[in-house]
Amino acid sequence: MKILFVNNFRGRGGGEEFLRDLLPGLVQHGVKVGLVCRPNTPLVGIFSGSGVEVYPINRNGIDGILSVFKIAKIIRNTGYEIISIQRGHDIFQSWVASLLSLRKTTLTYTVQVPEFLKSSFLLHRMDRITTISRYIAEKITNFAPSVSKKVQILYYGIDLSKFKQDVIAPGWVKNRFGLSPDTKIIATVGDLWKNQIEFLESLVEIRSKIPNARFAIVGLESGYVDVDIFKQKAAELGVSDAVLWVGRLTKDDMRRFYADVNISVSTHRNEGFGIWVLEALAMGTPVVSANAGGIRDSLEDCPAGMLVNNGPSEMATAVIKILKDDSLRAEMSEAGPRWVAERFSKERMIEDYLRFFESLG
DSSP states (O other): OEEEEEOOOSSOOHHHHHHHHHHHHHHHTTOEEEEEEOTTSHHHHHTTTSSOEEEEOOOSTHHHHHHHHHHHHHHHHHTOOEEEEOSGGGHHHHHHHHHHHTSOOEEEEEEOSSSOOOOHHHHTTOSEEEESSHHHHHHHHHHOGGGGGGEEEOOOOBOTTSOOTTSSOSOHHHHHHTOOTTOEEEEEESOGGGSGGGHHHHHHHHHHHOTTEEEEEESOSSSSHHHHHHHHHHHHHTOGGGEEEOOOOOHHHHHHHHTTOSEEEEOOSSOSOOHHHHHHHHTTOOEEEESOSTTHHHHTTOTTEEEEOSHHHHHHHHHHHHHHOHHHHHHHHHHHHHHHHHHOBHHHHHHHHHHHHHTTO
8 A cells, every 4th residue: 555645834733743653653554655745844854764755845936836747756656546635735736746647546635623625626526534523524514515425533643652641750840930849730732822811711710719820831922912912811810920931842841841730721612633632631631621622522521631611710610629639630640541542542543544544445
């Protein structure tokens, strides 16, 4: 089986982390795997020495037109049977390249964000569509009901060997910010466009019951209008001193971060899935989230998580309950790694995708 993945994203996000774990796993199962991406992007470095054949192709200016012919030549000469498209803006390029290759190929599109390409014509050019959550699957089928039979949900999985709660000593965050050992740290992950501002109202209520609680944000402290609005509201509510700006972190630093976190929260209602939630659970961190978006797929019936429906007050109540009940938090902390290992391991994800690709033959 020969599969060519196409991802022309310039940066590194959840979709790229997903490929980092999936593609080498497919190679280990004997699949010939190629990847078309832009030159000098994180994806080039991620797959260096991985067994994945990387094809860096420029898409700027006239190169954007020429890239279609280059990809067609790769498909034709290497005999790729399946073209797996990772982002909506790559559909047209991949579809035309497939036609020009004069080979019979199967086109699949993996939808990882709710803001997918709104083109019924291009969606219908796909043989199969995979999504990472029920939330996104519902959005696609509502937009184009006629493609519903092509849509299949395949969940993320994470490398559990990299996220183990008992191998990282606590203290990294508290030492960095000069916090006392008994400080309660509430965490969230993502830049400020993920609606973290809503949690500030919850934080006011939480601090009235737990004065030493802090809200740690793994994300940028500047560069977004959302950051300025967030800081202004934090000042108005009198909780600016309770916000810890951690910045973006590497995977190694994320593990050290979670070792100091008491609970993680999400008020984002438009999350495609949220790999970071799985990482938090695997590190023994309970998670409380708004009952919306793709995060529901990882937290429904989860003994280490809670979904809340009614805004900041209910969110605050849930967080306070967990932080004040040591036995409850201990139970949730122990349950999280088991939950992820049973349902969201990297190995399970690779096996699911392998079966999916084999079914296309």
